[in-house]
Amino acid sequence: NKNTSKQHLLNLTYINISNFTGRFLPPIYISIFIIGLAANGWGLKSLRHNWKKLGNINVFVLNLGITDILYLLTLPFLVAYYFMESKWIFGEAFCKMTRFCFNLNLYGSIGFLTCISVYRYLAIVHPMRVMGRITVTHSVAISLMVWLLVSVQSLPDMFYSKTSMNTTEKCYDTTHELYVEDYLKYSLGWTFVGFCIPFLITLGCYSHVIVVLCRTNTTDQMLKQRCLRLLIVLILLFSVCYIPYHVLKNLNLWSRVLSKHRICNEWSNGVYIARQISRGLVCLNSALNPLVYLQGNTNIPAKLGHVIFRNYVDAC
Numbered sequence: 001n002k003n004t005s006k007q008h009l010l011n012l013t014y015i016n017i018s019n020f021t022g023r024f025l026p027p028i029y030i031s032i033f034i035i036g037l038a039a040n041g042w043g044l045k046s047l048r049h050n051w052k053k054l055g056n057i058n059v060f061v062l063n064l065g066i067t068d069i070l071y072l073l074t075l076p077f078l079v080a081y082y083f084m085e086s087k088w089i090f091g092e093a094f095c096k097m098t099r100f101c102f103n104l105n106l107y108g109s110i111g112f113l114t115c116i117s118v119y120r121y122l123a124i125v126h127p128m129r130v131m132g133r134i135t136v137t138h139s140v141a142i143s144l145m146v147w148l149l150v151s152v153q154s155l156p157d158m159f160y161s162k163t164s165m166n167t168t169e170k171c172y173d174t175t176h177e178l179y180v181e182d183y184l185k186y187s188l189g190w191t192f193v194g195f196c197i198p199f200l201i202t203l204g205c206y207s208h209v210i211v212v213l214c215r216t217n218t219t220d221q222m223l224k225q226r227c228l229r230l231l232i233v234l235i236l237l238f239s240v241c242y243i244p245y246h247v248l249k250n251l252n253l254w255s256r257v258l259s260k261h262r263i264c265n266e267w268s269n270g271v272y273i274a275r276q277i278s279r280g281l282v283c284l285n286s287a288l289n290p291l292v293y294l295q296g297n298t299n300i301p302a303k304l305g306h307v308i309f310r311n312y313v314d315a316c
Contacts, residue, residue: 021276026082028280033075036286040068043290057119059139063146064112068286071105074098075283081171088163088171095171096158102173103154107194109285110242111146113234114198120230121205125212153194156186173279174253177260184253191246199238206231233291245282248275 044065051058077098081088088095122129160175160183175183210231252275255268 020273022082022085024276025280026079028283029075029079029082032283032287033072033079036068036072039287039290040065040072056134056136056139057116059136059143060112060115060119063143064109064116064289067105067108067112068289070101071283072286074101086171087169089169092163095162098171099162099173100154100158103157104150105286106242106245106282107150107153108146109237109289110195110198111150112143113237113289114202115142115146117202117205117234121209124209150194153190157190160186174249177256180253180256180260184250184257187250187253191250195242195246199242202234202238206235233288237285237288241282241285241288244274244278248278251275 044062047058047061047065077090077094090098119134122134160179162170162172162175164170164176174180174187210228213228248271252271255265255271258265259268
């Protein structure tokens with residue numbers, strides 16, 4: 001009787017946490033779809049009006065907008081999936097394509113934000129070295145390289161099963177339980193290459209930029225404040241959207257590996273719920289990325305770089 005009661009309690013707990021995803025994610029996806037389309041439409045319009053002012057960085061900002069719109073267009077299908085109690089009716093191929101678009105958005109956003117970070121670092125910290133040397137052609141070539149690298153990183157994910165073995169009603173964002181151990185290894189490598197390395201590059205760039213801005217003697221405080229606000233936006237994106245998602249994704253996969261080997265872990269339900277919350281948070285990047293357009297509607301790095309260059313010449 002005790003064993004029966006315990007199993008019944010476990011089943012109820014599993015049902016409750018499974019229902020949590022269906023209740024939590026659809027409202028988040030609907031909100032992000034509406035806000036994200038409006039914000040990105042406005043952002044791209046702003047980019048078009050300020051194309052000449054932004055300089056070479058506009059190429060990266062344009063690609064950032066494309067990654068967002070690509071993902072936002074898949075959200076109605078995911079909303080329908082969760083409203084139908086996790087029943088996927090659009091076929092396995094489209095399920096994989098939907099998940100692939102999410103990965104392109106996630107790691108494409110990280111890649112292009114990293115490019116923006118490096119560009120701003122070079123323009124502010126080393127203006128004399130890059131002045132006139134970085135052209136639009138270079139920016140386009142780098143953007144194509146980012147798309148290629150992100151696609152190569154995301155492509156293996158499409159070879160993992162995204163549905164149940166005997167039905168196509170499920171559309172897993174990772175994979176079926178049978179392949180979870182291999183997927184965990186792939187996910188850890190993917191996290192290191194697709195997130196950790198770009199994050200460290202971005203962190204290093206902006207740490208140096210902040211030091212330079214604090215040391216620069218310039219009366220144009222408004223320009224400095226706008227640049228610092230942009231740094232805060234990008235730090236917010238990484239801290240709120242990307243870090244929790246990657247930590248909890250791999251922790252949840254590890255929990256599933258332990259469960260597969262019948263190793264009881266009391267924290268698995270808590271990790272599962274936190275993981276679903278992180279999935280909602282990571283989607284916010286599609287709505288928050290347009291803030292990069294808002295804070296970058298003038299060529300701030302070029303202006304600050306010019307001030308630093310002028311100060312350097314005066315000192316000499």
